[in-house]
Amino acid sequence: MSGAPVSLDQHPPHGHPDNQGPSEHPLDKPSTASHPPSTKPDPTTTAPHSKINPDNATTQGEQSASSTAGASELSSLKVRLHKALRQYPDFPTPGILFEDIMPIFANPELHSDLIKALEISVAQTFGKQRKIDVVVGLESRGFLFGPSLALRLGAAFVPIRKKGKLPGQVETEAFEKEYGADYFQIQSDAIKKGQTVIVVDDIMATGGSAVCAGSLVRKIGGDLMGFVFLMELTFLNGRDKLDAPVYTLLTGQEEK
Ligand SMILES: O=P(O)(O)OC[C@H]1O[C@H](OP(=O)(O)OP(=O)(O)O)[C@H](O)[C@@H]1O
Ligand SMILES: Nc1ncnc2[nH]cnc12
Numbered sequence: 001m002s003g004a005p006v007s008l009d010q011h012p013p014h015g016h017p018d019n020q021g022p023s024e025h026p027l028d029k030p031s032t033a034s035h036p037p038s039t040k041p042d043p044t045t046t047a048p049h050s051k052i053n054p055d056n057a058t059t060q061g062e063q064s065a066s067s068t069a070g071a072s073e074l075s076s077l078k079v080r081l082h083k084a085l086r087q088y089p090d091f092p093t094p095g096i097l098f099e100d101i102m103p104i105f106a107n108p109e110l111h112s113d114l115i116k117a118l119e120i121s122v123a124q125t126f127g128k129q130r131k132i133d134v135v136v137g138l139e140s141r142g143f144l145f146g147p148s149l150a151l152r153l154g155a156a157f158v159p160i161r162k163k164g165k166l167p168g169q170v171e172t173e174a175f176e177k178e179y180g181a182d183y184f185q186i187q188s189d190a191i192k193k194g195q196t197v198i199v200v201d202d203i204m205a206t207g208g209s210a211v212c213a214g215s216l217v218r219k220i221g222g223d224l225m226g227f228v229f230l231m232e233l234t235f236l237n238g239r240d241k242l243d244a245p246v247y248t249l250l251t252g253q254e255e256k
Contacts, residue, residue, distance in 0.1 A: 229249070
């Protein structure tokens with residue numbers, strides 16, 4: 001049945017069986033094609049072509065006790081967050097398996113878990129390089145946590161919006177995403193030349209939105225440090241299109 005939530009493990013991206021209702025999350029079960037065993041490298045912490053691996057952030061053999069504690073806290077946060085996601089077949093168009101992140105924000109504890117997980121991840125992934133000056137969030141779900149993350153990092157928050165929403169001088173670029181096409185805009189003076197920037201969004205699917213956002217950031221002078229996503233639909237290989245380091249908290253929807 002279309003329009004009702006289903007669990008990750010029962011629903012490959014094509015085929016869409018009937019709704020079984022929310023159920024136990026596959027992270028709690030033996031590994032499957034969509035959830036590789038722990039012996040495999042975790043794609044959420046390994047960037048394309050090894051561009052970023054948080055374990056490399058410290059000198060080899062020097063990982064501190066605090067970063068080890070951070071890693072273990074991060075894995076339990078990831079499990080809780082992944083469990084909260086719901087999937088809706090054939091939304092917004094037939095053939096799309098929609099990942100609904102809203103249950104995270106409906107629960108204050110999960111909401112707090114998310115911001116904590118992102119803060120730890122960004123510190124592990126980018127913190128050893130340079131301070132992040134600006135968090136750029138993509139309309140609209142990137143606005144749900146971008147500003148909170150920016151506050152935690154002591155960074156500015158800058159929105160990239162769909163066409164026609166931002167006043168003043170703007171830069172505009174077209175993009176295609178998993179289920180449509182659109183235009184993104186950024187205010188031309190939103191980032192000072194050379195400021196370090198991370199782009200954050202909820203989902204990376206084809207990577208079309210993120211490529212466009214990265215290009216706009218660079219166009220107005222930002223130093224793009226990388227991309228941070230709550231979730232990556234790995235079977236769409238979106239990260240291959242991105243030419244800056246990528247960090248994703250959760251993965252799913254890999255073809256079985
Ligand atoms: O990797 P891609 O294929 O580009 O797809 C990812 C984008 O698609 C969604 O945005 P959308 O504009 O659909 O929705 P929103 O306004 O609810 O965030 C999602 O929030 C990402 O921004
Ligand atoms: N499958 C999907 N679920 C939720 N948001 C998306 N944005 C692009 N593809 C998506």
